[in-house]
Amino acid sequence: MNLLTLSLKNLQRRKLRTSLSMAGVAIATAALFSLLSFNTGFDRALQEEMANSGIHMMASTEGCPLEAASLALHGGEIPKFLDARRLPEISDMPGIRTAAGMLIFSLIEDEGKAIFFYGVGDNYRDLKPHWKIRGDWFTGPDSIILGAEAARVEKREVGDKVYFPGIDAEFTISGIVERTGSEDDGFFFLPLDTAQKVFKKQGKLTAVGISLANVEEFEQVKGKIETLPDVYVVTKDQIMQQISSLTGSSKTLMAAVLVVALVVSFLGVINTVLMSVFEMLREFGYMRCIGASPGHIFRIVLFETLLLCLAGGVIGAIFGMAFASVTDQWLHNLLPYAPAGRFILFDPLIIAASILFAALAGVLAGIIPGLKAAHASPMEAVRNV
């Protein structure tokens, strides 16, 4: 037996109180683990998605091309349009592998919910190589492809018809994109010509997604495209930065909630240990009688909080991993733009950092109760109660 095991056994004396405090630390650690994982996981997933999409740059019109490009990815209506005549001009440029035109429109349903329509050409599939379509690509001008979530909400299957009163148009579902975990899941894809006709934007495009045959020619191709009238080019990195800034407020909010959770759990641990110190003052007084120094008593209490927080930290990290898929799903629903793929993956460094943080909080939380206990005089043992 040593001071550490004595502290451990002290914790076992108040099982319920210890368990509740440990649960508080576990929740805070799980939240910390999720946030740290999210911060790295989001950027990784975004990079992977951009890499998978094959889009190296996007062309849009004057105004706010950066916003247009990012909205083209995560859904949103842009009031300025690119002349569709630019599409073949871009496609014919040397060094271009794919140039896919897009027209994006939103429709507000009776319930106030926005439906996003993507008018896309056949070569759009080249920018989505990871798509798995149940059914077929567009089979005619009145066909439509639904994202997995859109199909689920509309309760539609391949071959069903879907009518949109807002534009007074009916389409036949030729295919449903299997769940990607990205914004694509909620979109309605129309043939580009049909979209231009339905939304009365013939000869107009929202943006052109471009992939290059050779990435080393990036600057040359970009320069050439920008010589076209009213065309502005936004690079993949710029789009990623724009998307990251869109999620910035969500990240700030989550960080704020996390700070509150950490503070509450920290105070909870101090309160728990302080209560136990008050209850044990006479015992500490007795320990002083039998040779314990103030340093011994301080260490007993400090080890107690350290063990409590360390155990809570380990449990929290395990729970964080165990519920990673639930947290992932929640974050995908919460964020204004969520790239496909998992945010929270097993990362030993993040797990270690979360547990270390909990342990550090334990040491800090132990200082006040530890000092209080260390001041216990041997006289406490004989004090009348």
Next chain:
Amino acid sequence: MSDLITLNKVNKTYRRGREQVHALDGVDLTIQQGEFVAVVGPSGSGKSTLLNIVGAMDQANTGKVTIANQDVTALNEKGLTHLRADTIGFVFQQFFLQPTLTARENVLLPTLFTRQKYLESRADELLARVGLAERADHLPDELSGGEMQRVAIARALINQPKILLADEPTGNLDSHNAEAIYGQLDELHDEGLTIIVVTHSEELALRAERRIHLLDGRISDDKTQGKTRVA
């Protein structure tokens, strides 16, 4: 026999609200090695204050206290801690057993704080000595009051103290268990341990060879008496 504890003109006052209480008033006392002393007197007479000072738990306001050749009044906190750990064993009315530690672990508790070796065999010897060899692995809530106090006595002896201080050691026990504790104290005294007990129990006071009576912070009577033993 040599002097183990000496108190010269020891005064101890403390405040109780606005009132100044003279807990000890010019006390002179010498206790020799191997004595069995009972400190008796009415409540508020200064018995516990005397025990606190003799146990180096509290310091006198004036006067000189010497324990085992050490001038207690000159010791700092660290010196007092070492003196308590190495020289004195404490037994209180409340047993102060750690509820999550076994009897053996409770006996070994003081060794965590001192330079003594953590020897389970020594703890087992002491438990056997107080008749609890079979209860070494039991937790306090599995022991009777008398057994708990016997564990407390074994714990007080683990560091091989020169003095055993006991504050109402049978205060929480029935007569049967109290008798077992008296027997333990008698045995320890016979082996040469210096024992000082503060008690209201006349039965326990009669077991001591010397009785000190305190009244209003002063020694009103100090006499050697024949020890009462139960056959």
